[in-house]
Amino acid sequence: MDIPLESTIGSWAFPRDEPGKLAGRPLEEWNAAYGKVESYFNALCVRNKVLLGQLVIHVLKRAMARAPAEPHRSATELAVEELDRVVTDWFAQVLQVPAEGADPLLSTRGRLALLLADMPGKWQDQFLRPGPWPDQFVNAMRQAYLRSGPDFQLSQMSPREFDLGPITTLTKFSRLPYVKMVMVWATFALLLILIFYLTH
Amino acid sequence: MQPVLTESAPRKPTPAHVGIVPVRPPKRGLRVFFFFSSAVVLTGAVSLLFADLLWRTGWSASRTVLLVLFVILFLLAAIGCMQGLYGFVLRILGDRHRITLMTDYHERSIAGTSTALLFPICNEDVVRVFGGLRATYLSLAQTGELHRFDFFILSDSTEPNKWIEEERRWIELVRELGALGRVYYRRRLTNEDRKSGNIRDFLNVWGKRYRYFVVFDADSVMRGETLVTLVKLMEANPAVGLIQTVPGVVNASSLFGRIQQFANRFYTPLFITGLNFWAQGFANYWGHNAIIRTEPFMQHCDLPRLPGRKPFGGQILSHDFVEAALLLRANWQVWFAYDLEGSYEEAPQDMIANAQRDRRWCQGNLQHALVMFVRGLRGISRLHLLFGVMGYLASPLWLAFLLTFNWIRLSHKFSGLSDITVRAFTPYLNLTATQHAFVVFMICMVVLLLPKCLALVELVFDTARRRAFGGLRCATASVLLETAFSALHAPLQMLWHTSFVVTSLLGGSVRWGGQRRLAGGVTWRTALRRHWWHMLIGLVWGGLIWWFDRPVFWWFTPVLAGMVLSVPLSVAVSNTRLGAHARALCLFLTPEEISTPPELAELQMRMVVKQKEPGREESLPDAGLAEAVLDPYVNAVHVSLLREKRLNPVYAAGLEKLGVGKPEIRAIAERLLMRGPGALSPQEKILVLNDADVMAWLHRQAWLRPTETLASWWQVALQRYTR
Numbered sequence: 001m002d003i004p005l006e007s008t009i010g011s012w013a014f015p016r017d018e019p020g021k022l023a024g025r026p027l028e029e030w031n032a033a034y035g036k037v038e039s040y041f042n043a044l045c046v047r048n049k050v051l052l053g054q055l056v057i058h059v060l061k062r063a064m065a066r067a068p069a070e071p072h073r074s075a076t077e078l079a080v081e082e083l084d085r086v087v088t089d090w091f092a093q094v095l096q097v098p099a100e101g102a103d104p105l106l107s108t109r110g111r112l113a114l115l116l117a118d119m120p121g122k123w124q125d126q127f128l129r130p131g132p133w134p135d136q137f138v139n140a141m142r143q144a145y146l147r148s149g150p151d152f153q154l155s156q157m158s159p160r161e162f163d164l165g166p167i168t169t170l171t172k173f174s175r176l177p178y179v180k181m182v183m184v185w186a187t188f189a190l191l192l193i194l195i196f197y198l199t200h
Numbered sequence: 201m202q203p204v205l206t207e208s209a210p211r212k213p214t215p216a217h218v219g220i221v222p223v224r225p226p227k228r229g230l231r232v233f234f235f236f237s238s239a240v241v242l243t244g245a246v247s248l249l250f251a252d253l254l255w256r257t258g259w260s261a262s263r264t265v266l267l268v269l270f271v272i273l274f275l276l277a278a279i280g281c282m283q284g285l286y287g288f289v290l291r292i293l294g295d296r297h298r299i300t301l302m303t304d305y306h307e308r309s310i311a312g313t314s315t316a317l318l319f320p321i322c323n324e325d326v327v328r329v330f331g332g333l334r335a336t337y338l339s340l341a342q343t344g345e346l347h348r349f350d351f352f353i354l355s356d357s358t359e360p361n362k363w364i365e366e367e368r369r370w371i372e373l374v375r376e377l378g379a380l381g382r383v384y385y386r387r388r389l390t391n392e393d394r395k396s397g398n399i400r401d402f403l404n405v406w407g408k409r410y411r412y413f414v415v416f417d418a419d420s421v422m423r424g425e426t427l428v429t430l431v432k433l434m435e436a437n438p439a440v441g442l443i444q445t446v447p448g449v450v451n452a453s454s455l456f457g458r459i460q461q462f463a464n465r466f467y468t469p470l471f472i473t474g475l476n477f478w479a480q481g482f483a484n485y486w487g488h489n490a491i492i493r494t495e496p497f498m499q500h501c502d503l504p505r506l507p508g509r510k511p512f513g514g515q516i517l518s519h520d521f522v523e524a525a526l527l528l529r530a531n532w533q534v535w536f537a538y539d540l541e542g543s544y545e546e547a548p549q550d551m552i553a554n555a556q557r558d559r560r561w562c563q564g565n566l567q568h569a570l571v572m573f574v575r576g577l578r579g580i581s582r583l584h585l586l587f588g589v590m591g592y593l594a595s596p597l598w599l600a601f602l603l604t605f606n607w608i609r610l611s612h613k614f615s616g617l618s619d620i621t622v623r624a625f626t627p628y629l630n631l632t633a634t635q636h637a638f639v640v641f642m643i644c645m646v647v648l649l650l651p652k653c654l655a656l657v658e659l660v661f662d663t664a665r666r667r668a669f670g671g672l673r674c675a676t677a678s679v680l681l682e683t684a685f686s687a688l689h690a691p692l693q694m695l696w697h698t699s700f701v702v703t704s705l706l707g708g709s710v711r712w713g714g715q716r717r718l719a720g721g722v723t724w725r726t727a728l729r730r731h732w733w734h735m736l737i738g739l740v741w742g743g744l745i746w747w748f749d750r751p752v753f754w755w756f757t758p759v760l761a762g763m764v765l766s767v768p769l770s771v772a773v774s775n776t777r778l779g780a781h782a783r784a785l786c787l788f789l790t791p792e793e794i795s796t797p798p799e800l801a802e803l804q805m806r807m808v809v810k811q812k813e814p815g816r817e818e819s820l821p822d823a824g825l826a827e828a829v830l831d832p833y834v835n836a837v838h839v840s841l842l843r844e845k846r847l848n849p850v851y852a853a854g855l856e857k858l859g860v861g862k863p864e865i866r867a868i869a870e871r872l873l874m875r876g877p878g879a880l881s882p883q884e885k886i887l888v889l890n891d892a893d894v895m896a897w898l899h900r901q902a903w904l905r906p907t908e909t910l911a912s913w914w915q916v917a918l919q920r921y922t923r
Contacts, residue, residue: 039921040903043832080904105843108896111836115371116380146371146840149352149384152848153408157400159504163575178579181233185240192248199625200255 045120283474284651340424423542441532518564595697738763876911
């Protein structure tokens with residue numbers, strides 16, 4: 001799937017186009033469609049303007065091809081649908097997932113792979129380009145997988161109820177911790193009281 | 201598809217680990233006896249003197265109450281004083297009985313160990329949390345032992361914006377550090393049992409993979425070398441279940457924050473050395489910056505609910521003390537590694553934030569009054585728990601002491617009797633009643649201020665420490681000003697703590713949200729709202745004393761001044777410019793301010809860079825939700841994490857219980873598209889965010905549907921991606 005860079009406006013024109021229209025739709029409609037598609041590529045962090053322009057045009061041309069047959073759909077709807085299709089098909093190819101009956105969350109996996117393979121940083125020129133792709137890129141895409149933790153080793157901590165029996169404890173007074181120490185201090189306190197009593 | 205994982209920490213405990221039999225810690229009864237006897241003897245002597253003073257003007261029931269309150273309060277002060285005194289002596293003479301000197305651990309290998317570093321968070325400042333984690337990670341990487349540690353961000357966040365920001369920052373961090381498979385992020389479905397439940401959840405899923413785990417607070421940073429040392433210490437001391445470091449307070453910028461930071465760094469070494477003298481292997485756990493042996497913790501430290509109603513019943517809020525007590529009960533040792541540097545935390549930056557933190561801790565500590573009676577606990581554990589309780593109960597007792605004193609003076613005035621003092625100890629001491637009162641007062645002052653003086657004296661003998669605090673002159677001025685500020689702050693603490701205790705006892709609940717740690721400055725309006733009752737009490741109380749007992753009024757001025765001046769004081773000390781000005785004047789300098797350790801410098805630099813980034817959160821309400829739906833990468837990360845969650849049977853059951861996967865959620869999502877997040881309740885937003893399929897569907901729909909058919913909120917959100 002090569003993406004030729006068409007430089008003349010003539011390549012956009014359709015035979016039946018009236019003035020002020022492209023593929024049977026007003027120019028403003030395609031402008032809006034362009035904006036939406038460009039926004040999505042922006043969201044994917046395709047920063048290179050040349051690449052961005054190529055990708056948007058590629059998607060819009062596919063939408064324009066559909067436009068005459070689907071007059072009730074807006075240009076933006078068609079363009080965004082094509083965008084979704086182009087991106088998902090490309091993910092299927094790169095990730096080697098059959099396009100038919102693909103994982104319904106293929107798009108999610110593909111986007112995650114783009115991020116982990118650092119498409120925005122290293123591989124912008126490979127995005128939506130037909131294969132073959134550099135091995136490093138393909139490996140990075142295919143091996144990308146997110147984990148919130150290592151493999152589980154499930155176990156179950158179980159609380160042991162507290163025995164809060166102060167009365168029970170008090171009945172075993174002699175076994176209270178530091179009881180001897182407390183007794184010494186109590187004797188000391190009694191001594192102080194005695195001194196106080198004797199001197200007053 | 202095989203996961204991409206860097207080599208992770210070894211997964212199975214070694215046989216040496218499995219074979220550990222806890223050894224009963226050596227008896228430290230004599231140390232405990234001598235230490236507390238010193239405090240008791242001092243309290244006894246001064247109480248006798250005070251009782252004698254009371255006797256001289258005629259005994260009464262209210263005087264008995266006053267004496268009892270005095271004894272309790274003085275005993276607490278005396279214990280603090282003794283800790284400072286013992287600490288001072290040990291630091292001068294050298295303390296050999298500490299965990300770092302008990303075994304030769306330096307050459308110990310940590311090969312074969314696996315340690316998890318846990319960052320339990322709940323609606324915290326995400327940039328700060330990840331900044332701290334990053335600084336710790338980089339510091340650990342420099343030790344060459346990084347591969348023996350795994351990092352876990354254990355989120356309990358309930359605010360969608362925080363949740364999504366955490367995921368975004370996490371993926372940014374792992375990509376930046378190349379730490380996929382080394383730094384993990386997991387969010388619980390519900391924050392049942394708060395922090396202790398969060399840790400338990402981790403242990404139930406991954407605990408068996410790790411021989412040790414280190415708990416961090418949201419504002420913790422630890423030096424890599426310190427972490428490696430902790431693991432070595434655990435390896436060298438197989439009977440030790442937990443080692444608590446003493447985190448130094450750092451990164452304060454407001455005047456209040458810097459005063460607290462100085463007090464922490466300047467006085468804590470003395471107190472903690474004294475504490476270690478009597479605690480030894482029966483120390484305590486403060487909830488973070490501590491390494492824990494996983495197996496005994498899992499076996500003994502799952503906390504049950506306490507019977508009865510609030511404030512004592514229900515979930516144990518301050519779990520750390522109790523967990524240490526349970527480890528000790530099972531004959532595992534718990535130590536303070538108080539001489540290990542490179543362990544840091546941050547503290548509240550103003551008086552109000554400080555009080556809010558105390559409010560959260562108060563109820564938890566009061567619960568310990570019940571836990572103290574749990575059978576089988578060690579006596580020292582009961583002491584730790586008791587001190588935790590008294591940390592808050594002392595305030596109402598002090599207030600009661602002051603009021604009882606006023607009552608005695610007032611009732612005397614209205615009795616019409618004249619002041620006739622009788623002879624008591626005066627034949628032996630030869631003191632007038634006024635001199636007698638002054639002696640008691642001065643002893644109290646000495647007991648309160650002695651540790652501060654000793655910390656200064658220590659500086660004279662320790663050149664390196666002296667330099668670290670900016671020299672003796674700067675440190676002395678700082679101590680004097682800190683003492684003056686404490687005198688003004690203490691009455692406010694007394695009123696706040698009293699209200700917290702009363703509220704807790706009446707069953708008022710505590711909201712356990714994120715803590716406000718950043719210095720933002722307290723406005724006059726906020727200060728007035730929070731302190732008006734302090735001012736009112738100060739004015740009314742002062743007016744009454746002025747009216748019925750003018751000489752006593754002057755004795756009460758330090759207490760009253762703090763209350764009356766609370767509003768300007770609160771505003772002033774929260775000011776970061778005053779904090780910087782004090783620093784320029786060499787006041788409240790700490791070692792980390794004079795020579796910033798690399799891990800803190802890294803964190804500070806990171807925070808500056810991140811604060812300059814344009815904020816995403818403030819621009820749009822529910823920005824996190826918008827980002828999770830619209831941003832292709834954030835959405836992919838979010839959905840992937842949700843999908844992985846289903847692999848855990850406990851979480852899968854939890855998701856099912858929440859209703860995830862039901863058609864109703866699709867209907868809620870449809871409402872979100874058509875009417876925006878304002879049409880959803882907070883629970884509905886969380887529900888949508890928890891459903892992987894719905895989130896993937898929303899991403900597609902939000903981009904596919906014509907913008908004009910979406911709620912205006914989406915149109916604003918989509919504009920972020922328009923060039």
